[in-house]
Amino acid sequence: MPPVVRFAPSPTGRIHIGNVRTALINFLFVTKDRGRFILRFDDTDVARSKQEYAEAIEEDLKWLGIAPDLIVHQSKRFPLYDAAAAKLRGVGRLYPCYETAEELERRRKRQQARGLPPIYDRAALTLTEADRAALEAAGRRPHWRFLLDHVVVHWDDLVRGASHIDCASLSDPVLVREDGTYLYTLPSVVDDLDLEISHIIRGEDHVTNTAVQIQLFEALGGANAAPVFGHHNLLTTASGEGLSKRSGALSIGTLREEGIEPLAVAACAVLTGTSDSVHPVQSLDELAADFDFSHVSRNQARFDPAELKTLSARTLHQMSFAAAAGRLALAGISGPNAEAFWFAVRGNLETFGDVAIWWAVVEGTIAPAIEDADFIAAARALLPAEPWNQTTWAEWTNLLKTQTNRKGRALYHPLRLALTGREQGPELAALLPLIGRAKAEARLSGRAA
Numbered sequence: 001m002p003p004v005v006r007f008a009p010s011p012t013g014r015i016h017i018g019n020v021r022t023a024l025i026n027f028l029f030v031t032k033d034r035g036r037f038i039l040r041f042d043d044t045d046v047a048r049s050k051q052e053y054a055e056a057i058e059e060d061l062k063w064l065g066i067a068p069d070l071i072v073h074q075s076k077r078f079p080l081y082d083a084a085a086a087k088l089r090g091v092g093r094l095y096p097c098y099e100t101a102e103e104l105e106r107r108r109k110r111q112q113a114r115g116l117p118p119i120y121d122r123a124a125l126t127l128t129e130a131d132r133a134a135l136e137a138a139g140r141r142p143h144w145r146f147l148l149d150h151v152v153v154h155w156d157d158l159v160r161g162a163s164h165i166d167c168a169s170l171s172d173p174v175l176v177r178e179d180g181t182y183l184y185t186l187p188s189v190v191d192d193l194d195l196e197i198s199h200i201i202r203g204e205d206h207v208t209n210t211a212v213q214i215q216l217f218e219a220l221g222g223a224n225a226a227p228v229f230g231h232h233n234l235l236t237t238a239s240g241e242g243l244s245k246r247s248g249a250l251s252i253g254t255l256r257e258e259g260i261e262p263l264a265v266a267a268c269a270v271l272t273g274t275s276d277s278v279h280p281v282q283s284l285d286e287l288a289a290d291f292d293f294s295h296v297s298r299n300q301a302r303f304d305p306a307e308l309k310t311l312s313a314r315t316l317h318q319m320s321f322a323a324a325a326g327r328l329a330l331a332g333i334s335g336p337n338a339e340a341f342w343f344a345v346r347g348n349l350e351t352f353g354d355v356a357i358w359w360a361v362v363e364g365t366i367a368p369a370i371e372d373a374d375f376i377a378a379a380r381a382l383l384p385a386e387p388w389n390q391t392t393w394a395e396w397t398n399l400l401k402t403q404t405n406r407k408g409r410a411l412y413h414p415l416r417l418a419l420t421g422r423e424q425g426p427e428l429a430a431l432l433p434l435i436g437r438a439k440a441e442a443r444l445s446g447r448a449a
């Protein structure tokens with residue numbers, strides 16, 4: 001059976017590089033085996049979730065090359081959660097509790113003072129029908145806890161290997177609040193069962209939820225209903241701080257606005273914190289082919305925006321024309337010279353937007369900078385006849401070298417300034433035939449052309 005995975009963000013902000021690590025690792029995992037990738041919005045918290053964030057997350061994933069096979073919103077699936085809660089109540093695994101937050105806090109402090117672990121003491125289980133009726137008559141509304149089995153839960157984690165949690169060391173988790181709303185745990189498991197998720201791959205911020213969830217999977221779906229789990233390390237900022245959608249740090253939207261390449265974001269998000277080097281890639285398929293859970297480190301990994309910027313430029317430097325052509329066309333760069341143009345300039349790009357500068361140099365009008373008028377006049381007089389090709393530059397400058405005795409920077413720099421109006425740039429051997437003789441001659445005469 002091909003794997004089915006999900007990426008389950010809460011739509012409470014723009015996704016950041018850490019969220020994208022999770023999304024991509026899931027996506028790469030199923031890409032290899034032709035499985036399904038489900039985007040599930042954990043939007044049961046209606047106060048904090050926003051449709052505009054959900055749309056932005058879809059947009060950001062699309063920009064990265066992730067096309068979900070299915071998109072679901074938890075806010076539209078409440079009847080499923082109600083049915084699951086009813087089933088748990090029916091088998092005695094969901095019980096009402098009436099303690100207030102203050103009472104629970106006092107109890108925790110007493111336990112700590114006596115050197116006991118601060119876990120819920122299950123006092124509510126001893127309430128009689130009459131006790132409950134009295135509490136409700138006094139205006140108390142229950143919250144509902146899942147009755148854990150006090151056993152050690154084991155799972156074989158895709159990243160962390162053999163893992164276990166002793167559920168006797170945990171409080172029975174609250175699944176339903178006083179106001180009837182659900183905490184994250186129950187809807188998550190209900191949907192994973194309903195959508196037949198085979199692998200839950202997520203950040204290690206969720207490790208502590210796993211044992212509870214495995215018990216819930218079994219309570220709702222029977223023995224062995226739990227999927228395979230994998231918890232990868234988290235990314236932090238360069239100074240080691242955690243990332244949060246709500247703070248907006250290192251959001252994909254910002255990186256995109258800065259002109260960072262999506263494939264560079266993907267490579268950085270996936271390869272940082274693994275034993276593989278962070279290197280440019282040509283496609284998500286290439287990343288997928290090389291991805292291996294055993295390469296993922298157990299430690300948190302720092303994400304360095306400076307490294308991403310360099311990687312983005314390196315990604316452009318090796319991008320094929322086929323990959324660039326659509327975007328070049330959108331920037332108005334097409335026609336018979338487009339491919340030669342791309343190969344001439346890609347090695348000099350910091351961001352893709354820089355193509356406009358060089359397209360103006362070869363196709364538009366620029367103001368030349370004449371540094372050494374006599375030399376430039378001599379160069380103009382020696383311009384070869386067309387047709388021009390990649391060897392024209394060498395022929396022309398060799399001739400100039402012998403005639404003027406110039407070499408190195410003194411020979412090349414004034415020519416570059418006159419022909420491109422810029423101090424630096426792509427190899428002139430590649431640019432010159434694209435500029436063409438008419439423009440070259442005009443620029444060497446000091447005219448804008």
Ligand SMILES: Nc1ncnc2c1ncn2[C@@H]1O[C@H](COP(=O)(O)OP(=O)(O)OP(=O)(O)O)[C@@H](O)[C@H]1O
Nearest residue numbers: 009010012018019022202203234235243244245246
């Ligand atoms: N820093 C991180 N590095 C890697 N994965 C992360 C990081 N932060 C969150 N994730 C993963 O992203 C997925 C979506 O998580 P979630 O929507 O809770 O994001 P969040 O950034 O923690 O959210 P919020 O700031 O809204 O609390 C989860 O699987 C989570 O493990």
